[in-house]
Amino acid sequence: MSDDFVMHRISASKREKLGSIESRRIRRAGRIPAVVYGHEQEPAHVSVDDHDLRNLIKNRERVFEIDVDGQVEETMLRDLQWDTFGTEILHVDLIRINASERVTVEVPVQLRGTSPGVVGGGVLEQPLHTLELDCLAHSIPDSIPVRINSLEIGDAIHVNEIEVPRGSKIHNAPDQVVVHVVPPMGVAEPAEEGEAAEAAEAPEEATEG
Structure with missing residues (x-):
């Protein structure tokens, strides 16, 4: 990212209900269940627009703002959960940050x-x-x-x-x-010059007659 960093913002909505049934309902509505962690605050259960989130991923945006009912927080994408085929986003974890922190x-x-x-x-x-x-x-x-x-x-x-x-x-x-x-399979690496010389000078073992 350049020094002229501009943080993108997406809207988020609080989730009043939790559970797999509610999560499926949210996804059918074109939104993705998400949890926001960090900064010694309670985790916030929200949902974000599927299209907005995909645009951020497509543009490789890891740091962005979320607007939860008028309250704006700086967040970083922590983890994405995809379906078996890797086509549908099932859940996203976000972590609260300050964009100027390490x-x-x-x-x-x-x-x-x-x-x-x-x-x-x-x-x-x-x-x-x-x-x-x-x-x-x-x-x-x-x-x-x-x-x-x-x-x-x-x-x-x-x-x-x-x-x-x-x-x-x-x-x-x-x-x-x-x-x-x-080296390719079955081909030994060339020996160092010193190792090659020692091998050449080593006497052959005597054999019993």
């Missing part, structure tokens, strides 16, 4: 470029698909780009080599592998 969120890793090691027959493996990022709530990036243009077979990129937006910090262990290129 939050810790999972941000997806986006690989960019082409690895010469993969072009040469290596296999790209990505142990970490998301990173735990500490940043300002209004500065949550859509993704963290990781360039793999220089990865040869046997090379790896670790957490401590990842560039993040200024003022942000990754909580994952620095030595964790984000992405690496391994």
Whole structure:
């Protein structure tokens, strides 16, 4: 998000009744059941317009305001529950925030470029698909780009080599592998020069006659 951050706002309505039957009724009316947590306040049970929520998701908006009967709160999208087919939103969890406070969120890793090691027959493996990022709530990036243009077979990129937006910090262990290129199945990695020399100089075991 840019420094000219503009927070979007959607309307929400209080839910007077709870339970699965009421939730189904709300969804049939084109709305999504939601719960707002945080800031040492009681959870608020509300519903939001399905279309409005989908627009926010489509535009990758995680931080937005909700207007509950004239009371506006800054919130962050915490969790979405989808149906079995991943097409219908069943429920949403929101957390109250201050847009200028720091939050810790999972941000997806986006690989960019082409690895010469993969072009040469290596296999790209990505142990970490998301990173735990500490940043300002209004500065949550859509993704963290990781360039793999220089990865040869046997090379790896670790957490401590990842560039993040200024003022942000990754909580994952620095030595964790984000992405690496391994030899094709059944092909051993080339030995280091020293190891190869030792193997060549090692005497053969005597055999009994």
